[in-house]
Amino acid sequence: MGLKLPLQEVVSCSKGMELSNIKDAFDRVAKKQKLSTSKSEEMITQVGHEMEQSLTNIQSIQVSTSLDQKSMLAELKTKLSVIGPQNQLEGPEKELNTNLNKYPKVLEKLFHPDISKAYRNVEFDTHILNQIILSHFYREGLFDIADCLVNEAAEPEAISLKCQFVEMHQILEAMRARNLDPALNWAFANRGRLEQIGSDLELKLHRQQFVEILQKGSQADALKYARTYLAPFAPLHMEEVQKLMGCLLWAGKLDTSPYAELIASIHWEKLAEKLTRQFCSFFGQAYESPLSVAVAAGVEGLPTLLKLANVMAVKKQEWQSMTQLPVPVELGKEFQFHSIFVCPVSRDQSSDENPPMLLPCGHALCNQSITKLSKNSTRSFKCPYCPLEASAPQCRRLYF
Numbered sequence: 001m002g003l004k005l006p007l008q009e010v011v012s013c014s015k016g017m018e019l020s021n022i023k024d025a026f027d028r029v030a031k032k033q034k035l036s037t038s039k040s041e042e043m044i045t046q047v048g049h050e051m052e053q054s055l056t057n058i059q060s061i062q063v064s065t066s067l068d069q070k071s072m073l074a075e076l077k078t079k080l081s082v083i084g085p086q087n088q089l090e091g092p093e094k095e096l097n098t099n100l101n102k103y104p105k106v107l108e109k110l111f112h113p114d115i116s117k118a119y120r121n122v123e124f125d126t127h128i129l130n131q132i133i134l135s136h137f138y139r140e141g142l143f144d145i146a147d148c149l150v151n152e153a154a155e156p157e158a159i160s161l162k163c164q165f166v167e168m169h170q171i172l173e174a175m176r177a178r179n180l181d182p183a184l185n186w187a188f189a190n191r192g193r194l195e196q197i198g199s200d201l202e203l204k205l206h207r208q209q210f211v212e213i214l215q216k217g218s219q220a221d222a223l224k225y226a227r228t229y230l231a232p233f234a235p236l237h238m239e240e241v242q243k244l245m246g247c248l249l250w251a252g253k254l255d256t257s258p259y260a261e262l263i264a265s266i267h268w269e270k271l272a273e274k275l276t277r278q279f280c281s282f283f284g285q286a287y288e289s290p291l292s293v294a295v296a297a298g299v300e301g302l303p304t305l306l307k308l309a310n311v312m313a314v315k316k317q318e319w320q321s322m323t324q325l326p327v328p329v330e331l332g333k334e335f336q337f338h339s340i341f342v343c344p345v346s347r348d349q350s351s352d353e354n355p356p357m358l359l360p361c362g363h364a365l366c367n368q369s370i371t372k373l374s375k376n377s378t379r380s381f382k383c384p385y386c387p388l389e390a391s392a393p394q395c396r397r398l399y400f
Contacts, residue, residue, distance in 0.1 A: 217252030
């Protein structure tokens with residue numbers, strides 16, 4: 001318990017301080033660079049002016065002798081010596097180089113180049129890890145790389161994933177070429193499953209196909225398509241179907257019509273995303289690659305873990321032997337996939353060994369906190385959040 005608060009304060013404060021230090025160092029370099037550039041331009045202008053003036057004087061003399069030219073050049077040399085461009089540029093350049101040399105050191109200090117400090121010895125299931133990597137490669141369409149890993153890692157059963165993702169990428173590739181036929185065929189084949197989850201994917205695909213036909217200028221073909229494929233959706237989507245019927249008046253010129261937004265490329269992007277989501281869900285795969293999510297979460301949490309590892313090293317705490325982090329690693333909402341419970345007393349996250357428990361008063365604590373408060377279930381205890389008393393047998397396990 002004594003370790004948590006100091007670490008929490010260090011970790012929470014350090015992030016803002018690090019960003020502030022980096023910005024200050026960058027601003028100093030930018031300021032010195034502007035000063036050096038401005039001084040250089042000033043010197044170039046001044047020297048150029050003196051040279052042009054001397055050249056004009058030489059050309060203005062009707063009968064110019066070598067003696068006159070030498071005296072004018074000597075005068076120019078004297079003026080340039082007085083200006084002293086080299087001496088005036090030396091100072092700003094030196095200050096700029098000094099700050100430029102310091103900036104990488106600031107980055108190295110705050111953006112730890114060696115991230116291995118945050119590494120912890122974790123035993124991974126090699127088979128599951130290979131499956132995650134293979135799933136990522138197949139999901140991204142990197143079939144040759146995935147096939148190579150299948151052979152080298154001896155994971156032949158992963159080939160079943162390939163067949164599913166190959167079909168998905170063929171459909172998406174066709175959509176990028178503005179060909180909706182493969183997508184429509186897939187939606188028709190999976191109509192029952194799409195209806196079970198209340199998906200309107202098939203309607204959206206037919207709407208996009210209708211708009212494409214209309215955009216090419218064929219009003220009759222568009223009307224025929226609507227009667228065949230859009231009419232069945234009318235009972236549940238009357239408003240959208242009526243809107244599409246209004247488009248018939250603008251055949252071949254939708255871009256200048258009140259319905260111009262229907263031909264925006266964003267609709268193709270949304271269709272591709274929607275199809276990918278439902279395609280993946282039908283064969284038990286997440287829309288986002290688990291590997292990409294894990295890497296993104298690791299990148300976001302890495303600064304906190306590095307700071308924590310450094311603080312623990314100073315306090316001579318064993319980083320590798322810890323079973324639970326003493327401070328929370330805050331991640332964005334996109335990384336929250338299920339509810340979690342953190343005990344308000346111990347600040348520990350619940351687990352199967354230490355589940356959340358509901359007190360008679362309605363407040364919740366982790367089981368270990370209740371055990372401590374009740375002296376190993378030997379006496380009743382007062383709820384930390386209200387004046388009501390409870391005993392361990394009265395508490396019931398919570399399930400999220």
